[in-house]
Amino acid sequence: MKLRNKFLIIFLFISIIPVIIITAFTYDRYTRLVESQTSQMADNIFEKAEVEANATIANIKHISEIFNFYSEQENSIIEDLKKYTSNHYTSYDILQSNQNISYICKNFIFSFDYINGIFIFTPDGPVLGYGYGNGISIHPSYLPNNDKWYQETLALKGGYYINGISEKDFILNTSPSISFSQALYDVYTHEFLGVLFIDCNPEVFDLSNVNTLPDIAMLAVENQFGHILYSNVNSLKTELTPKNAHVQSTSLDMEGLRLIFAVNYNDLYKDFQFTRTMILAIAIICSLVFFIISVFLSHSITRPITHLSRKMAMRIGQNLETTPKYLERTDEIGILYNEYNRMLETQQKYIENELQSKLITLDSQMKSLEAQINSHFLFNTLESINSIAELEEVESIATMSLALGNMFRYSIKTQSELVTISDELKHVNDYIAIQKIRFEGRFELILNIPPEAYSLKVLKLILQPIVENAFYHGLKYCTCGSCITISLISERENKLIYIDISDDGVGMTEEQLVKLQNRLREKAEFTELGHRNKQSIGLSNIHTRISLYYGEGYGLQIKSMEGIGTTVRIKLPLLQTGKEHVDICTPM
Numbered sequence: 001m002k003l004r005n006k007f008l009i010i011f012l013f014i015s016i017i018p019v020i021i022i023t024a025f026t027y028d029r030y031t032r033l034v035e036s037q038t039s040q041m042a043d044n045i046f047e048k049a050e051v052e053a054n055a056t057i058a059n060i061k062h063i064s065e066i067f068n069f070y071s072e073q074e075n076s077i078i079e080d081l082k083k084y085t086s087n088h089y090t091s092y093d094i095l096q097s098n099q100n101i102s103y104i105c106k107n108f109i110f111s112f113d114y115i116n117g118i119f120i121f122t123p124d125g126p127v128l129g130y131g132y133g134n135g136i137s138i139h140p141s142y143l144p145n146n147d148k149w150y151q152e153t154l155a156l157k158g159g160y161y162i163n164g165i166s167e168k169d170f171i172l173n174t175s176p177s178i179s180f181s182q183a184l185y186d187v188y189t190h191e192f193l194g195v196l197f198i199d200c201n202p203e204v205f206d207l208s209n210v211n212t213l214p215d216i217a218m219l220a221v222e223n224q225f226g227h228i229l230y231s232n233v234n235s236l237k238t239e240l241t242p243k244n245a246h247v248q249s250t251s252l253d254m255e256g257l258r259l260i261f262a263v264n265y266n267d268l269y270k271d272f273q274f275t276r277t278m279i280l281a282i283a284i285i286c287s288l289v290f291f292i293i294s295v296f297l298s299h300s301i302t303r304p305i306t307h308l309s310r311k312m313a314m315r316i317g318q319n320l321e322t323t324p325k326y327l328e329r330t331d332e333i334g335i336l337y338n339e340y341n342r343m344l345e346t347q348q349k350y351i352e353n354e355l356q357s358k359l360i361t362l363d364s365q366m367k368s369l370e371a372q373i374n375s376h377f378l379f380n381t382l383e384s385i386n387s388i389a390e391l392e393e394v395e396s397i398a399t400m401s402l403a404l405g406n407m408f409r410y411s412i413k414t415q416s417e418l419v420t421i422s423d424e425l426k427h428v429n430d431y432i433a434i435q436k437i438r439f440e441g442r443f444e445l446i447l448n449i450p451p452e453a454y455s456l457k458v459l460k461l462i463l464q465p466i467v468e469n470a471f472y473h474g475l476k477y478c479t480c481g482s483c484i485t486i487s488l489i490s491e492r493e494n495k496l497i498y499i500d501i502s503d504d505g506v507g508m509t510e511e512q513l514v515k516l517q518n519r520l521r522e523k524a525e526f527t528e529l530g531h532r533n534k535q536s537i538g539l540s541n542i543h544t545r546i547s548l549y550y551g552e553g554y555g556l557q558i559k560s561m562e563g564i565g566t567t568v569r570i571k572l573p574l575l576q577t578g579k580e581h582v583d584i585c586t587p588m
Contacts, residue, residue, distance in 0.1 A: 005298075027280070039263075049210050060160075077100070085124065106132070117137070118131075129197075162179070164227035178229055217264070223256050420454065421454050422455070427464050486501055491574075
């Protein structure tokens with residue numbers, strides 16, 4: 001995946017996801033708030049509706065209680081009804097009873113506008129009471145004994161029977177109504193005295209005055225048979241179910257009656273749909289704006305990086321090309337471009353130096369090869385001289401030729417560039433053996449080498465040339481000194497060894513020492529393959545070989561005082577036996 005796409009995804013996660021979370025949270029909180037407020041309002045409506053319905057029922061019960069009231073006075077309704085349990089009554093009794101009951105009925109009818117009429121069906125047939133609404137009255141020939149409502153009323157033994165909204169055919173000038181009926185009994189003898197019949201218009205349970213949410217809420221009253229006595233359900237657009245509505249119900253104070261209240265959530269949410277749509281629209285707009293900003297930011301941030309990556313991928317030949325763009329910027333991009341150009345420049349210099357070093361190494365190898373070729377010829381010649389000297393019994397010539405042969409044999413060994421200090425010292429001893437014969441033992445070689453150091457590995461052919469230099473320039477062929485000392489110091493904690501080659505010869509003047517030290521500090525340069533100059537031999541050559549092989553920081557250090565002597569110190573890394581290579585070391 002491209003870096004620009006990664007940044008785009010990151011920016012989108014940082015910007016759009018919080019918008020989605022906030023929108024979801026706001027949407028949920030808003031929905032919950034609407035539901036909570038609606039629920040509180042619904043509870044309030046439900047409580048008021050329950051109070052209102054129970055108040056109507058209380059009025060109905062109050063009417064029936066009046067007709068059930070017993071008094072020892074002559075005008076007691078109960079006492080008056082006892083006449084009609086048998087045939088011991090006259091037309092005048094019926095007229096007088098109607099007058100008494102009508103007075104009470106009129107009071108109730110005019111007090112409660114939902115009552116059409118109040119009647120009493122006596123056991124022996126006469127119907128007492130009063131009807132007001134539309135001039136209603138009971139049909140003169142009506143006998144209720146076989147009707148269902150009458151039988152159900154008697155079966156309830158004083159309970160209330162509610163006849164749902166319907167037209168009662170036994171009522172003159174009838175219209176759809178709700179009726180309440182109750183069997184009346186003597187309080188003391190429990191003798192059946194008749195049936196109280198209260199006819200009411202359908203608005204008896206009208207709860208519209210307390211229903212403040214008529215478009216989304218249903219208020220209904222139903223009887224024990226599931227017949228709806230009142231409902232505003234026709235105003236609802238969808239059927240109410242527990243899945244899409246908040247439904248509450250409770251029993252009213254009259255047995256068999258229940259109050260049902262339901263809020264239609266579908267219609268409720270439609271009323272708040274505009275606000276919800278606005279929330280979603282704002283979230284979508286914010287997401288689009290953040291998306292555009294994210295695209296712009298990801299492109300602006302990654303454009304310099306993309307340019308640099310393309311620049312690195314487009315090579316001219318095998319070389320990378322520097323770029324002048326974005327160098328004036330002071331941020332991380334500017335630093336990156338400046339460091340890129342600086343890296344290319346450094347790399348170019350490194351390649352040039354590396355090529356120079358390889359050419360110098362190749363030149364040294366060619367010189368070594370030439371020396372090996374010459375050494376082969378000389379070695380074979382010395383073998384012949386040694387054989388003749390042994391035959392002629394000339395011991396000095398045999399010793400010198402053997403020592404010189406060993407030196408040539410050592411110099412042409414090609415197994416490895418690294419040898420043990422023990423091998424290097426043998427090579428030095430062969431050289432000293434020749435010079436002692438030549439100068440009749442007028443000098444000596446002193447070795448201060450710890451026994452454990454003989455197995456350490458060093459670069460080949462670095463001791464004998466320094467010893468030879470000390471013999472020729474320090475001792476002046478045994479005319480200005482008589483001792484050469486080789487000492488070794490190891491620092492195992494720093495992984496370094498120091499080899500000191502000292503003489504007690506003429507030493508050097510300060511000017512000579514400075515000139516030689518400056519020559520050692522000069523960087524080795526390649527001029528021409530196979531080219532020879534005086535600086536390519538002796539101490540400078542050894543120092544260059546050590547620096548090229550081990551790395552900068554290793555090589556020769558020279559101290560000298562005129563008339564006292566010279567010390568050449570070789571600084572090398574500490575290598576154990578068996579290690580045939582060395583990494584380029586950090587300068588010490």
